[in-house]
Amino acid sequence: MSLIVAAFGFGLVSMSIIAISAVGFTMQFGITNMINLAYGQVMIASAYAAYAVNNAGVSIWLALPVAAVFGALFSFLLNRLVYAPFQRKGTNLIGMVIISLAVSLVIANVMLPIVGYYSVSYHQNPGTTYHLGSIAVTGEQLAIIGVAVVVMLAIHALLRLTRLGKAMRATAANPTLARNCGIPTARVIDLAWLITGALCGIAGAVAGMNSDSFSVASGSEFLIPIIAASILGGAGSPYGAMIGAVIIGEMTEISAAIISPEYKQVVAFAVLVLVMVLRPQGLLAKRGALAAAG
Amino acid sequence: MPVETDADPVTPIAGLPAPDQRPLLVAQHVSRHFEGVHAVEDVSLDVLPGRITGLIGPNGAGKSTFLAVLAGTLPASSGSIIFDGHDVTALPAFRRARRGLVRTFQLPSEFAQLTVLENLLAAAPDNRGDTLRGALLGKRYWKGDEDRLVEQARILLDRFRMSAKESDYASSLSGGQKRLLEIMRALMLQPRLLLLDEPMSGVHPSIIGDIADYCEALRDEGLTILMVEHELHMIERMANPVVVMAQGSVIGQGTMAALRQQREIVDAYLVG
């Protein structure tokens, strides 16, 4: 029992990391109508950007904004240079998902010779360990949870309180209508890539902090719980992704404690299959977002 | 006088000789909700055989959704659809099509990378080569059917004056030609009831009259048509009765002339 309670504590950290990344992933889909399978690789690239700064002697917490900026610019350029031109050309959804997987492969293999094949770890100080019953979390992990809470609140404020957020929601619901209503959808989409890219970068860095080490190969590993949380919550819905992250984060950690850590991802997958069978549109679907065309 | 939504669906329709024919399609209390939005709310409608029934109303009235529910593209949230005496409510779209309830789409939906002739052939039922087994048995097995259907498709192409385009990719057609192609494609199934979703939208004005002529000729040959359309003068010319929908419900039906006398209908839609 205490094992499960301890796992619940880890789950809080996991869900925080998944929430940051899944909200970015699902917003990319919702606003730009694009499933970006290179997301995991951009996370890893950002984690390495933070590593470069961290390795130069800067605290990992100061490197975190570097990862955010790196992820934002990388995602922005990725869209401007690759995705948007293909979309303008009229490439269909199937084409776009193949393109994003090809991009993911290119990023990973361009990175390999640059950053090397071995796993790296941040120079970091996990801080004091706090205990609450069987739950033990380090100061650093508490800080990660804090970052996630701040990011979620910021996204909530962005979507609900700002004009940009409104414009994003309108663009997500119906880009043509939004454009006709005078919303500068091209700029909204640029900003959406910058913001979701920043989330992606932050997520990469905190995921790197929370794991003993990471390597280029971790990219696709990161992607599985992100996809699971996004689909579970309803693809395109940021709030759905938050709920999805809570469920996937806890389920993977608790099952890791009960079964075996190797099968963490399998549990995420089982949840995914269950959702696809029972409620393919997810918990909080953007209406019609995933219906077959026509 | 026009029948209200909640009236008995078999009440005689104003402006028509009291029809004693059995309706070809009966929709009873059909509703369609999307996550809480009531796109179609309790619509009952009879489609009489051998006529063009017009379905008009402002944008967002639920006309296209209703058509999609009739064809089975979208399932009904509640209500029932009786086609030719059979309850088809639970049947998927492809089974309704095989029974002769065939629709077209509001947006162009040609098979872009198939030729015009192939578009027609793809719609044809009863080809022995149209199963995996038939395909594996080879061309000799299905060539008889194929030749018959090619002939049938070419007769249609002649009639719609599209023979010259036979081997062009459908993607290269103009908007109006795509509309004609979709109608021909539907005709390949030899439908009993044709559901046309704005067959004149996106069409060059000079072709609109042609489409109306074709529809009238098909009606005169006994085909029943239910048509959603915004070209009101064409509806007035072709359709009787005309059904008006607004906000998911039927707000009136009758001849166009009779509808024009209805103040609330004019206010709701027929302004201008």
Place this chain on the structure above:
Amino acid sequence: MTYYLTTILVYAAVDILACLAISLQFGVSGIVNFSFIIFQAAGAYTAAVLSLPRDTANGGFQNYILGLNLSFPLPWIAATVVGAVIAVPIGLVALRRLRSDYQAIAMLVLSVIASLVVTNTPAFLGGAAGLSLVPQPLSDKFNPYSDSYQWAFTIGALILAVIVFFLVQRVINSPYGRSLRAMRENEAAANALGKNAVALKMTVFIAGGAIAGLSGAILVGFITIWAPSTWLYPETLILFAAVIVGGRGNNYGAVLGALLVPVGFEEATRYIPPFGPPGLIPALEWVCIGGLILGFLWFRPRGVLPERRRVFPPRRQVAEVGNPSASRD
């Protein structure tokens, strides 16, 4: 020399089979099966554990299920069947009425997870180390190390590829193939015209699974080893690259793509002098694969040999000559 040639040709046969299956699923029918490689893996593992003796043999250095020691051709037939059978549940879940890109990511995730499960379950299919010493077909009757055996195997593999080529050719040039293409172009319209899109998709998904299973059996029968590292999800993307380069929906394109991309890359790197740190060349290869996909989708999205336009002989000829043999492609 024999070894070199036979190896190339067997790989060519296997890649051609895989590309034909992807061409049928993706090129003709518009299904993006990002878990394709697990069907090949399922075939390979099936053939392996059916032809291997019990895992206590050979000193018990590897663990796996079954080990039935069946003789050829049973393992290959079973591999084909297993490829088809696992397509059923996967198709039923992934090919529901969902957006096509959503189906694709579901299958991508499946591919990653399947690899994870097999890697972390050593008692099932040998875990990360995989299976080795898989008996070659009829190796109890012939000497598998002889040149004549190698050539016989190679010719057998090529014949299977040719048979599958003609079967797929029959399908895509038939009215059934036309229905598949119609579904690819517009699924809702095909449904509204009486096509059962779910059944069409399931059928090609299962057929592709069977072909993939067979290709896996051939490959493992030749190289005699199989492990998770041979079927990571990017392998599927190589095959997609091949079909995109060759021309989707065109069987000749699938063959050309198979020869240019998987086979060609393998051969090209053989002749490139090693440079840079170890691992640089494979990384560059992957970058090239990704670049090929992006480049072709941008500049020549229909491939080197595009799907051909089907023109029917004009009516007059039908009437006069009485020989309407439609030159269908």
